[in-house]
Amino acid sequence: MSPRLRHLTTLEHLPRASIERLLDRAIALRDACAHGTRKLDTLAGRTVLNLFFEPSTRTRTSFELAARRLGADVINFDIGFSSTAKGEALYDTLHTLEAMHLDAIVVRHKVSGTPEELVRHAMSGVSVVNAGDGNRAHPTQGLLDALTIRQHRPDFENLVVTICGDIRHSRVARSDVHALSAMGVGEIRFCGPAALLPEASEFPQCRYTEDFDSAIEGADVAIMLRLQKERMAATDLPDEGAYFRHYGLDARRLARAAKGCLVMHPGPLNRGIEIANEVADGAQSRILEQVANGVFVRMAVLAELLAR
Amino acid sequence: MSPRLRHLTTLEHLPRASIERLLDRAIALRDACAHGTRKLDTLAGRTVLNLFFEPSTRTRTSFELAARRLGADVINFDIGFSSTAKGEALYDTLHTLEAMHLDAIVVRHKVSGTPEELVRHAMSGVSVVNAGDGNRAHPTQGLLDALTIRQHRPDFENLVVTICGDIRHSRVARSDVHALSAMGVGEIRFCGPAALLPEASEFPQCRYTEDFDSAIEGADVAIMLRLQKERMAATDLPDEGAYFRHYGLDARRLARAAKGCLVMHPGPLNRGIEIANEVADGAQSRILEQVANGVFVRMAVLAELLAR
Amino acid sequence: MSPRLRHLTTLEHLPRASIERLLDRAIALRDACAHGTRKLDTLAGRTVLNLFFEPSTRTRTSFELAARRLGADVINFDIGFSSTAKGEALYDTLHTLEAMHLDAIVVRHKVSGTPEELVRHAMSGVSVVNAGDGNRAHPTQGLLDALTIRQHRPDFENLVVTICGDIRHSRVARSDVHALSAMGVGEIRFCGPAALLPEASEFPQCRYTEDFDSAIEGADVAIMLRLQKERMAATDLPDEGAYFRHYGLDARRLARAAKGCLVMHPGPLNRGIEIANEVADGAQSRILEQVANGVFVRMAVLAELLAR
Structure with a gap:
């Protein structure tokens, strides 16, 4: 059995078994939540942060619904408003968010490789999910x-x-x-x-x-x-x-x-x-x-x- | 007894009995939630989406509080950020949101008749609530x-x-x-x-x-x-x-x-x-x-x- | 024992005992929620509103996480979008929010003294928390x-x-x-x-x-x-x-x-x-x-x- 993933930044090199397991799990969750009409408590007490440097209401909303239907809290980190605009380094933003004990960061960025950069600098148990980086992966x-x-x-x-x-x-x-x-x-x-x-x-x-x-x-x-x-x-x-x-x-x-x-x-x-x-x-x-x-x-x- | 409403786009032609029933229910809910200091679970597991094409923090906040006090989740679909800005047709936005299994869409739009347009195109069980359209209805x-x-x-x-x-x-x-x-x-x-x-x-x-x-x-x-x-x-x-x-x-x-x-x-x-x-x-x-x-x-x- | 605080606008003139009590409570809550990995229900059913007239994703997120980890609901009142931009008086915004039965307003404003102005005009049981006003207090x-x-x-x-x-x-x-x-x-x-x-x-x-x-x-x-x-x-x-x-x-x-x-x-x-x-x-x-x-x-x- 392929090991559990901690981050998801790309599907490149992901074996078929890992992909199939995720698809099977999607179907199981769909059935468990009755096509989205019932909330689960799989991630009760966990917090997912949406860190979107590019606009995408559609994908952000999809992630927000996914997290909430699993019982997680969701924070939208509105980056137009953020100190990254003030010139804070990306890894300082990451470390700040980690220090606040978030469980997952869903990131979209126009620069290819940004999710991997976050993974490389992550210090705590936070998981990084790529919601689209440059021309590279989604x-x-x-x-x-x-x-x-x-x-x-x-x-x-x-x-x-x-x-x-x-x-x-x-x-x-x-x-x-x-x-x-x-x-x-x-x-x-x-x-x-x-x-x-x-x-x-x-x-x-x-x-x-x-x-x-x-x-x-x-x-x-x-x-x-x-x-x-x-x-x-x-x-x-x-x-x-x-x-x-x-x-x-x-x-x-x-x-x-x-x-x-x-x-x-x-x-x-x-x-x-x-x-x-x-x-x-x-x-x-x-x-x-x-x-x-x-x-x-x-x-x-x-x-x-x-x-x- | 007048039939239960599925959408609320205007009060025009709504009979007095339907209006009185909504007002009575408002009072009953006010008392049940002790003037907003206690949360109910009437809509637990349901999701309400605020789709505001015109700014209105006041009305949006009022709807958000209403939904949350009934135990629903609320998603704010920030339209300045959305693909409608990229030229997506309104009914495509609607169908996308329906496919995500939302229960209600609260819409404000400067064009009169937008809520009816949504109702006309709605395919699933989603409810449309007009939060103000053009000069027409609120x-x-x-x-x-x-x-x-x-x-x-x-x-x-x-x-x-x-x-x-x-x-x-x-x-x-x-x-x-x-x-x-x-x-x-x-x-x-x-x-x-x-x-x-x-x-x-x-x-x-x-x-x-x-x-x-x-x-x-x-x-x-x-x-x-x-x-x-x-x-x-x-x-x-x-x-x-x-x-x-x-x-x-x-x-x-x-x-x-x-x-x-x-x-x-x-x-x-x-x-x-x-x-x-x-x-x-x-x-x-x-x-x-x-x-x-x-x-x-x-x-x-x-x-x-x-x-x- | 120093009396319980209703608002927090500044630390000036706050006695050491009050500060120590807050710090002790912070440590107790940190331990109770296991460093932020578990949610408490201390403030279940209460609503905290973030009223940020100056951008600060970092501080807003910290307050949002704090409120949610205590079980409260959080509303972000996006002020760029608000009727204050349309020229509503600050105390009218306050009274509107009070009428909606919010429990706390976390406010950031570039004008020094804004939190005190809110406290002065508050009519209901709402609590005001200063998240930074001008050059004065944080x-x-x-x-x-x-x-x-x-x-x-x-x-x-x-x-x-x-x-x-x-x-x-x-x-x-x-x-x-x-x-x-x-x-x-x-x-x-x-x-x-x-x-x-x-x-x-x-x-x-x-x-x-x-x-x-x-x-x-x-x-x-x-x-x-x-x-x-x-x-x-x-x-x-x-x-x-x-x-x-x-x-x-x-x-x-x-x-x-x-x-x-x-x-x-x-x-x-x-x-x-x-x-x-x-x-x-x-x-x-x-x-x-x-x-x-x-x-x-x-x-x-x-x-x-x-x-x-």
Whole structure:
């Protein structure tokens, strides 16, 4: 049995057994709390702190709900208001929070590697959970995507997964690849404008293409990424309409995928840019299941890290 | 018996029996929690989300206290920080929150009709509570004003109620008229500069005047509205001093009202503009009773909407 | 026995017995909650409101943790969002909060005397706790500093305490002097650039100097204050390097102090400006003990003020 985790900063190198254990635990917690309508006392008396240096109400709320449904207290450390703005070193902020006897710090930061920096400097028993760092990792997103796929298609080795959009700058894509590779997925295809694809050497196991029609062909899962509008300039595309024509998922393109292809998106959606309404709201969309699973996966992670 | 409410977006067309039931429940909850010094477990394990697109610490705090005193968890979804700022559609925000299994969404938005839009798109069992939309409705304010009046003057059919100020742009005034009309109030008088009065056709049951001295004559209740200073330009009045001379409630004017006339204001006060200190702090002021009743009324609404 | 406190706005004129009782209570609560890993129900059902007009995530979080570990609910009244911004009088904000039946208001404000103003206007049983007002007082900081010193050196009458930095504008320094004087400390030395020292008449019991080498000589405690960078202009010092050379605590200077001299700082640290890394992170640093004691002292204050 793989050892209990103390921190979760990335899914890279995490063995399949550890990932499966977290997904199993997510399902067990979902059932125990009756889909979020009942509170547990697994983490009663423990305190989780949200330390968000980048705005993300969606992810912060998901973590806050997860912690509260386990009976923990939650503190939102509003960083726009904080002494880090006054120039305090990150590790001084960390040590201050540790001295206050917090149990877990959920951190989001635009600088890649910040969660590892916190782990490196942590002195006490505090656990660090990465809620997204730079372009590098967003491990709970990788887990919730793996869980969503597993609920429909547990035969990972047979699956073709297409990830489309700005993969180069996407921590979601990276954590998805880590999770899916560990789960033994059959094939991962990357698709997007050349300027938004990662270096070929970063993911030798993935197939790269700029042609969405071929990338979606026979896919069992399509993960559409949000286009940051300021990235458009880096591409050859003149505007959002052109982006949608080349890389947007509409019903016509979805028909090229395998029957029952799961449509996924980490949100928030740019409707009409990377995804058409007919697909986002269609029968194959798993987008809201992803959101629901996000809470259960975060419960599982907090329960695993903070178990005594 | 009128059916249990699932949402509260407006008091318009709400029958007197439904309003009375909410007011009775507010009083019962006030007594059960010993005026807010004891917590109940009516909503233990439920989660209420505050979704405020307009700032209002006062109303948000009142809802937060109401939810907590019923034992619910509260999440503040700080919208300045949210993906709606990034251009997410409102119904996508709603569906995301529903997927996280929230029980109620308390919403304030500057666009009239936003709460109804949420109700129209709601897919799950979530309840929507309007905490103020545009110029249209602020139903818990209407309820707390009705409760405050009822505690002193339950004989609504005998009452003359004067509402003074910027009625045209006031959701408070509209919800007050809805509540008071349902309760069978004798007479409602509107008073303010012509530019700040609503169309005559909107409230045919009310008497309109620009002359405060006649409007206050014999009134049993005076509801003074906050003047948004940027509205002054629309009137013929040169400055705040002139506004106060024409539409401010001072002791001299209050003496023209009926004996024991109740003085009310939704807050925050512009002292010296729409109300004189001597009146705001005088024996007939019910302003702080309104604040206290606000918490109890919101408890009643949440308990009604979320009862299983 | 000194009477129970209802408010805590300053330590000035607080007798030693009252301070000792709070420190004893802090230690008792620390032990009762097992250093913050277990929640108590001392204040179950009570509500504490954080009313911060100045940003301070650190102090706000410490108060929030203290209140929650005693079982209280906490409301953060985000003042950037509040009607005070709309021009509501401070006492109207207070009365509104009182009408909502809050038990305690923790207030920080840049205007000296604001907590006393709240106490003067309080009508109900609400307790006011000063979390820092202007340059005047920060009583829980004074208490936590006294507790930190007492844990190592309970023989206050023998101690030489050196406070170094911008004392003139420091509420921390003032509350430290109040606490230490009440505890009967042997000698207090003030050190800093002339422009940042208070009037000589304000603290006749203290020794003033601009020479840090002599101020630190034989000191048992060194309290280093944060330099607000905008204060540099008031001094003769050209830059931060010059400040550090004159008033920074490094190993060389610490060697002039008494053996085992306690190194303290209220945080956040300006490393390399008022304190060297080797000292901040050295064996004599009590800085993180101060942070930990801050939570326990605030628990003691809230428990004392809100006890029934």
